[in-house]
Amino acid sequence: MTQPVVPSCTTFEGHRRIATGSLQANALAARRALEEGATEPVLIFDDATGRLIDIDMRGTDEDTAESLPEGVQAQSADFAGAGAAAVEPRGRGRPKLGVVAREVTLLPRHWEWLATQPGGASVALRKLVEEARRANGEKDRIRKAHERAYRFMSAVAGDLPGFEEATRALFADDPRRFDELVCAWPCDVRDYATRLAFGGSEPAAALAQ
Structure with missing residues (x-):
């Protein structure tokens, strides 16, 4: 488990x-x-x-x-x-796969192709999804990191100097330019935004109050 x-x-x-x-x-x-x-x-x-x-x-x-x-x-x-x-x-028996039934709308030629695949339509669709996830995994990871950093920056750093330029550097995936633009920000804001955007060391489990 x-x-x-x-x-x-x-x-x-x-x-x-x-x-x-x-x-x-x-x-x-x-x-x-x-x-x-x-x-x-x-x-x-x-x-x-x-x-x-x-x-x-x-x-x-x-x-x-x-x-x-x-x-x-x-x-x-x-x-x-x-x-x-x-x-x-x-x-005993086959392990549960945790599959979920949902409706999928495809063109007739898509259904015809799926019907010819080993294991049927469901198996073929799962394979296609997994292949797409592997192919786009890094792009998706970068996009999600930029989005989470932007949410934080919008809430906390919107009034700080260079915010708009830093946002452009963020979505351009330019960590060097981003670092230059946020270097004068309060250290906690700068460090957390950078970690969300481009990774880095995890913060301590808790900070002393």
Whole structure:
């Protein structure tokens, strides 16, 4: 059994990074910043997508934890049961492929060609999709990295000098030019944007509060 994936997030108070790690840890760090009278926006970002995560900060720490997405609340239970589930013996018969039925609209000549392929239309379509994923995998990875960096930059760095030029360098996939344009930005913003856009070392699991 595959071990559940723990979402990684990062929280900023204005231009200063105050937490990196699990969503629970970031939610609590954001609460602390607000309770201590933060004067800058406190924003939580999904490291995988660069999207903002909206969390209800009202009430107690327990209330905040309960307001998190159901899958995140269940992480502890999932990890606790992962070890036991991993050693359960697999039953007899063919393994489940996890396929999902969806409607596909094709021209008649496409259906005719698929009907002649070994294994039928479904097998042929799966092979075509996998081949396309392999062929375009690197392009897709770069595009997604640029998009997640842009989401973060738009939310936090829109008022910083060189933002528009840095955005053009980002989508031109020009890391050297990007570095030149963001070098004067606050270090936390610069480093996080660069990591989202072009990779690099992962941040620490959590920052000291």
